[in-house]
Amino acid sequence: MENFVFYSPTCFVFGKGTEATAGQYVKKFGGTKVLIHYGGGSVVRSGLLDRVKKSLNDCSIPFVELGGVKPNPRSGLVYEGIDLCKKENVDFILAVGGGSVIDSSKAIAAGVVYDGDFWDFYQGKRIEEALPVGTILTIAAAGSEGSPDSVITKEEGMFKRGASGDAIRPRFSILNPELTQTLPAFQSAAGITDIMAHLYERYLTNSEEVEVTDRLIEGLLLTMIHEAPRVIENPNNYEARANIMWAGTMAHNNSCGVGRSQDWNSHSIEHELSALYDCAHGAGLAVTMPAVFTYEMNHNVMRFAKAAVRVWGCQMDFEHPEVTAKAGIEALRNFLISIGMPKNFEELGAKEEDIPKLVDVLCNGDGRKGSISGFTTLNEEDCTKIYQMMV
C-alpha cells in the first residue's frame, strides 16, 4: 500500500426532509451571505428552491441567486458567478442540484478568492483557497458532494477539464433520497453508471495487495447491482434510492480509493464525447467503459477476472482466466444496457467521422502531449481504436 493522506471533513446530512436544515448548516459553517447556485426547471418546479430559501430566511441569512447551470457546466456562467459574488460580498456558495451545479459552484468558490483567471485551476494549478461550499444534492451520480474535484467545460475549444483541491470539498452536503425520486429513468440510470465508473476507475490499479480497497469497491458495486434495477422498476423506492445515494457518495470521496494508483482513462475518453455532443456523462461512460476495459484487459487479466468473479458472480476459468475477465466486462455491458443505457455511438448520438477530432482534442488538447495515462498509457492510435470499438 502506498502512503496516503485521507481527509474527508464534509458533514453529510442524510435522509428525508433534511433540506429544511440548510440554513442552520450554512450558519454552522460560517456563511453570512449566500449565493444559491442552481440549474433550472425541476429545482424550481418541485418547490425545492423555495424550501431552501425559506430555510435561509428562517435563519436570517441573506442570499442572492444564480440559476442556469447546464449539464457539462460551462465556464461562462462561472465567470458570471464570480462577478456576482464579488459585487454582493458573498461568503458562502450553496449548490442546489446535481454534479454540474456543484462543480460550477466549486469553480466560482475558487475563482472569487483568486486574482487570476479561474481556468488556471483547470489547467493543473492546485486549488489552495476557496469560499466555503455547501450542497443540496438532487441526483446520485457525480459524487461531487463529497469530493475535492470539479469538472468544467471551456466554451472556447470546448475543453472539458478537471480541477482539484481540499479547499473545494463541500463543508456540508445534504442528501435527501426523496429528491431523486422524481428523476426520469434515463437520468437515474446515467447517474448509476457514473457511480459504477467511479468504482471501476479505482479498481483498475497498478498497485498490488490493497485488498481492503478492492473489497470496499466490490461491496459498493454489488450494492449498485442490487439496487439499480429496483430504482428503474419503481422510481419511488426510497430504500433503493437511499442505498444508491450513499453508495454514490462513498464511491467518490475516495474512501475506497486510497493507497494505490487509479485509472480514469474511461473518464478522459468520455469527457470528449459529452463535451462535443452534450450527451449525459453517464450515458457516455456506458458506451466508453466496455470498450476501454476490453482494450486494456490484457494489461492485467487477473484484475478483470477478480471483478468478474467477485462482483458479477462469474465462474473462474482457471485454465483461461481471460475468458472470465471478458465475461465480467460483458456482464457490465449487459447490465448497463438492461437499465436503459446506450450501447454504441449511434444510440449516444456520436458520429464515427468525428473520431479524428475526438482523438486530437483528447490526446493533444489543452497542453497534453499525444497520450493519456492511467491504468495503461494510451496514445492517439490506441484512442482511435477504442473510439472505433464503440461504433
Place this chain on the structure above:
Amino acid sequence: MENFVFYSPTCFVFGKGTEATAGQYVKKFGGTKVLIHYGGGSVVRSGLLDRVKKSLNDCSIPFVELGGVKPNPRSGLVYEGIDLCKKENVDFILAVGGGSVIDSSKAIAAGVVYDGDFWDFYQGKRIEEALPVGTILTIAAAGSEGSPDSVITKEEGMFKRGASGDAIRPRFSILNPELTQTLPAFQSAAGITDIMAHLYERYLTNSEEVEVTDRLIEGLLLTMIHEAPRVIENPNNYEARANIMWAGTMAHNNSCGVGRSQDWNSHSIEHELSALYDCAHGAGLAVTMPAVFTYEMNHNVMRFAKAAVRVWGCQMDFEHPEVTAKAGIEALRNFLISIGMPKNFEELGAKEEDIPKLVDVLCNGDGRKGSISGFTTLNEEDCTKIYQMMV
C-alpha cells in the same frame, strides 16, 4: 434507511515513516503546547517516543509528558492528566499508543475544559467541547483513532463505561503500519478480533434494507479473514499490516454503520470481563461473540445466514437456514481460535463462580436497570446464560 449525520473530519496520515510529520500536523491543527500521552515500555524502547519529540522540537512546539496508561485505562491517570494540562496550559493532546492511550487522551481532553467531574461524560453526558487530540497509532484494534468514542474504567467499583462526542474525534491520526510489526502475535490477534467485533456489532441491526452498509461491512470482514493469517504467520508483512490497519479505522469511524440500528451487546458483556480480569479486550470478545451470537441467533436467523454465506463462504441451506446461520458463527469461532485467541473462560482467566457478580455489574451497575439492549434486549437471566455458555 434511517436519517443520519456522518461527519468524520479526522485527517488520516497513512504509511511508512509518517510519525515524522507529527509536529507539522500539531501545528496545522492549532497546537502550541502539547501533552504527549503514552503507555510505557514499547513506545520508549522502540525509539518512537524520541522520534515524536524530535518532530515537535523541529517545529518548535513545547511539550510535557504523561506516560503510564495501562490497557483498560483508568480514571486515576485521567485526573492526573487533567491537572497537568491545566497547570502547564496545554492546548493539544498527542496520544502515542493504542486504543487505551487514545481513550485516556480523549478523556483528558474533555476534562480539561469542563468544570465538573469528567466521569459525568461516562455516565451519559454528551461531550460538546474538548481540547484537540491527535494520535500516533501503534496497534490496529480499537478504532479510537477515527471515532468519537472513549472507554474508561473507574477504579471505584471497576465500572468500565463509554463516552462520546464529535469534539473528541481526533483532528489527525498518523497510521504507520510499520509500528505494528513488533507486536506479539497475541496482541495482533486480539486487535484483529476487536476490529471484527466492531464490524459484527454494526452488522447485527434491526433495520431493514441498508444493503450498502451490509456490503461495506462484509468487504471489511473479508479483508480481515484474508489478512489476519498472513500477519500471524509473518509479523513483518507490511502489506497485510497496512490492510488490517486501514480496515480497523474504517470499521469504527462509522463509515459502515450509518442509517440503521447497531448491536453492541457483545461489547457490553465483554467489558465486564476485561474490567474484572484485566484481560485483553479482543481476547474477551473472542470468547464473548460466539456465545452472544448463538444466543441471539433466533432473533433473526436470516441475518446470521447472510453473514455465513457472504463472509464465511458457507453454502445456504434453503430448507434449514438456521443450519447455515450456525455454521457462520462456528466459522467465526474457529477462525478466532486459529489466530490464537482463547475459546472459553478458562483460557481467558475468568471464573464461573464470578458470573453472578459479572451479571449484576453488567445489568445493574452505574445506573442500568436490570438489562442491556442492542440487537436484542438481554436481562439478568439472559446474561447469566450467555456467560455460562462461555465456560
